[in-house]
Amino acid sequence: MYTRMILDSDLPAEKKYKAAEGICDNLYNDACDKIVKKVYNGILDDMLDYYYNGIIDDEIKKSYTSELSEISSKEYSQWSDTSSEVYSLYSDTSSDVYSLYSDLSAKLYNDDFTGAEKVYNRFLKKLAKEKGINTEDSIKDPKFDTTLREVKNADEFEDVVYDHVSECVLSLEKEWETLSEENNTIEKYLSNDKAIKNFHKHIEESVHQLFVMICEYGVTYAEFIMNSDSTVSEKRDAFENFKDCIYDDACSIIKDDVYDGLLKTIKKYYYDGIIKEAKDSLQYSEWIDAHSDTYKWWLDARSSVYSDWLDTRGDIYNFYLAIRGDLFSKDIDEAKDELDSFKKKVERMK
Numbered sequence: 001m002y003t004r005m006i007l008d009s010d011l012p013a014e015k016k017y018k019a020a021e022g023i024c025d026n027l028y029n030d031a032c033d034k035i036v037k038k039v040y041n042g043i044l045d046d047m048l049d050y051y052y053n054g055i056i057d058d059e060i061k062k063s064y065t066s067e068l069s070e071i072s073s074k075e076y077s078q079w080s081d082t083s084s085e086v087y088s089l090y091s092d093t094s095s096d097v098y099s100l101y102s103d104l105s106a107k108l109y110n111d112d113f114t115g116a117e118k119v120y121n122r123f124l125k126k127l128a129k130e131k132g133i134n135t136e137d138s139i140k141d142p143k144f145d146t147t148l149r150e151v152k153n154a155d156e157f158e159d160v161v162y163d164h165v166s167e168c169v170l171s172l173e174k175e176w177e178t179l180s181e182e183n184n185t186i187e188k189y190l191s192n193d194k195a196i197k198n199f200h201k202h203i204e205e206s207v208h209q210l211f212v213m214i215c216e217y218g219v220t221y222a223e224f225i226m227n228s229d230s231t232v233s234e235k236r237d238a239f240e241n242f243k244d245c246i247y248d249d250a251c252s253i254i255k256d257d258v259y260d261g262l263l264k265t266i267k268k269y270y271y272d273g274i275i276k277e278a279k280d281s282l283q284y285s286e287w288i289d290a291h292s293d294t295y296k297w298w299l300d301a302r303s304s305v306y307s308d309w310l311d312t313r314g315d316i317y318n319f320y321l322a323i324r325g326d327l328f329s330k331d332i333d334e335a336k337d338e339l340d341s342f343k344k345k346v347e348r349m350k
Helices: 002-008 013-019 021-062 066-109 113-130 154-182 186-191 193-226 232-277 284-328 332-349
Strands: none
Touching (some): 002 021, 002 066, 002 113, 013 066, 066 113, 154 193, 154 232, 186 232, 193 232, 193 284, 232 284
16 A cells, blocks of 8 residues: 555655655564564563463472373464464565565666556565465466467566466466365375375476576567667666566566465475374374475475575576676677577576
8 A cells, every 4th residue: 555655646756765665664664573572572472471381380390290291282382383373474574575665666766667566566466365365367277388478579578477487386286276185184195195295396396397487488588688679778778677577576476376385385284284183193103204204395395496496596687687787888799698608507407
């Protein structure tokens, strides 16, 4: 709402840029920090002192029993789980808010109001996903197909790339829905754990394919810019849109929807859910194997996805910086060499 008011105002560009600081001051610093102070360091600490360190601990000191010990462990466990969830939500939200402020300020500083609108719309899409609103309702039967789609001109890239990556991720989410429905009890999990293990590996491999696809789109986008009739200065400016589309938007979908989305959902469903709840119904050796295995599969997939995300964004950003530097120096030949080098790097990714 605050961002919309800034963009719709009649303020000159300089004052809009200044007004954007309110996002950082009022939302990132004040509002987000208040949640940490009042809930994470406030209510939750009070609950820990009142129950775990208070009522329960006092009873244990009076007369220790195994039943009290179990109550104490469960109380600490549920407090720890809640604390972790609250902090994770705070961390994710504050990061999103700061990214909105930073990206919006950069666009307003350069009088790029079209870019500012894109930053705002990107944030709205992310917010819709957080609310559980499916922004891809029109995709009835999503397919995981990384074959590049036709793009007729540079202006189409943002929508084509965003929609393509989103559809592929949505297809992974649909696969997960089917897998989780078919293996929704500890008995089904134990009899079909190989399929669950393979799905984690499938996520790793699919994400790598998606990053290759994103980089291939990056090559095509860069070629559109370099082969255009624009001036050298206009080509350089066009690479800001390249950065928004390839580096920011496309890569962020995988970070938000797979790393922070799908993988968290899987962990919560099995490791923190079905398996954790089955501790008392299984032999300990069987339970600890399932507990360890599912955590390892999740951690391996999470590490792989994050590593791919980090490496790919680094490659894209370095290419963006290098080619803009060459264009700033009006060295077209060197800029073309940078593009050729990036193409070779993408081929090695395959």
